[in-house]
Amino acid sequence: MQIQLKNLSDTDIRIGWTLLCLHIxxxxxRPQEMLTFLRPLHLPGLVALGLTAWVLKNFDKQSFQIPSARFVLIFGGLSLISFAWATHTIAITIGITWLIQYLPVTLAVILLVRERTKYKTLLYLWCSVHAVVFFMVFKNGGKGPGDFMADENDAALGIAMAIPIILYFSSWPDLNARQKLFLKLLFLVACAAIIATRSRGGFLGLVTAMGMLWLFSESKMKILFVSLILTLTLGSIALSFLPEGYIEDLQGISDPNDNTRSERIETWEIAWIMFKDNFLFGVGAGNFPWNVASYQEQASWWFADARSLHGRQTHSLYFQLLADLACVGLFIYFAFLFKTMALLYKAQKKVYGISKKKEHADLNTIKGLGMMCRALYISIFPFFISGAFISVGYYPHIVMWGTLAYSTLYILNQYTDSEAYKK
Known part of the structure; x- marks a missing residue:
């Protein structure tokens, strides 16, 4: 079913597009983290409020036929109302963030990105903004720009998700040579930025992204051969550029005596106990750290003089949602993810069939959109792997991933008879 959105005036489009780009x-x-004179201006908050006001002015209820908008509304709403049974008010903050900061982005993309040109501009903007993120990672010695990408692990996960999108977008058939070169170089910089974070979870995300890219490649043997040659010829040179102690850090992944590993396992056990005690709705969004101390005595590892873990995060997407929002939250979250993945996979397979026939008038556009469906499908796997060791359930990674996914499917539907974005 093709949804029918109301037409926007040229002025509304210009204002909305400007606010959307600034918000992203x-x-x-987060330039205010580097240019500190911007902080008193509160520009991010003002832009977010401006975009929210624009969305309210141009609101179209048809937008909620797109699953990404429904997901942000429902999951954000659940997080907000979980305050009713939560210990800490952080649930209100999380819910409001999803509904006031993230939902307007999703709705604005639905309202504004309705044709190929705007779609490609959005993708190019998103990739270019990540170039700033990569620069900040190098500048900050492995840390990200701030907020949900401040920590090394958080930054590495976000970058790993961006890698497939940047690489596939660089092969869009009708991009010019300069744009393709920029994106291919950006792909290499992204890989280097993950290494610069020294994040072990981020490295697993990088390996996952590369493995999935190889798995979906049509030249698997060629890539293996080239990789082998490069490893043999340039491997020693590459090792000399790695951060000091990087190899030792990676070796700690499998070390059973590693303190970080032990602490994660301890908190995961507490999260499981917390879930069993609140299996339907959990303890409230973001409330694991405020309940962990009252549950740690039930853990198998606890002893009388054990230190309090009050304020400790779960360090895992899965255990975070398991404890915080339990069965209801997990179902909403992963039902959206798996449904979107299925639609992306189906769409890219359909495009592959069309491109083999070479009969469609808009073949280059369809190929490009098909590649982006594949890129977004691959992009979620680093999130699954790295997210196993990072508390990222409430970060906007999934909001932006879902927004880009359904924007891609919506535009693709205009060129094919695919109905992949249907409910």
Whole structure:
């Protein structure tokens, strides 16, 4: 079913597009962290409020036929109302963030990105903003720009998700040579930025992204051969550029005596106990750290003089949602993820069939959109792997991933008879 959105005036489009671009820029790049004179201006908040006001002015209820908008509304709403049974008010903050900061982005993309040109501009903007993120990672010695990408692990996960999108977008058939070169170089910089974070979870995300890219490649043997040659010829040179102690850090992944590993396992056990005690709705969004101390005595590892873990995060996407929002939250979250993955996979397979026939008038556009469906499908796997060791359940990674996914499917539907974005 093709949804029918109301037409916007040229002025509304210009204002909305400007606010959307600024919002994405401030959300990811966070220039106020580097240019401190911007902090008193509160520009990110003002832009977010402006975008929210624009969405309210141009609101179209048809937008909620797109699953990404429904997901942000429902999951954000659940997080907000979980305050009713939560210990800490952080649930209100999380819910409001999803509904006031993230939902307007999703709705604005639905309202504004309705044709190929705007779609490609959005993708190019998103990739360019990540160039600033990569610069900040190098500048900050492995840390990200701030907020949900401040920590090394958080930054590495976000970058790993961006890698497939940047690489596939660089092969869009009708991009010019300069744009393709920029994106291919950006792909290499992204890989280097993950290494610069020294994050072990981020490295697993990088390996996952590369493995999935190889798995979906049509030249698997060629890639293996080239990789082998490069490893043999340039491997020693590459090792010399790695951060000091990087190899030793990676070796700690499998070390059973590693303190970080032990602490994660301890908190995961507490999260499981917390879930069993609140299996339907959990303890409230973001409330694991405020309940962990009252549950740790039930853990198998606890002893009388054990230190309090009050304020400790779960360090895992899965255990975070398991404890915080339990069965209801997990179902909403992963039902959206798996449904979107299935639609992306189905769409890219359909495009592959069309491109083999070479009969469609808009073949280059369809190929490009098919590649982006594949890129977004691959992009979620680093999130699954790295997220196993990071508390990222409430970060906007999934909001932006879902927003880009359904924007891609919506535009693709205009060129094919695919109905992949249907409910």
């Amino acid at each position: 820029f401030f959300m990811y790049a």
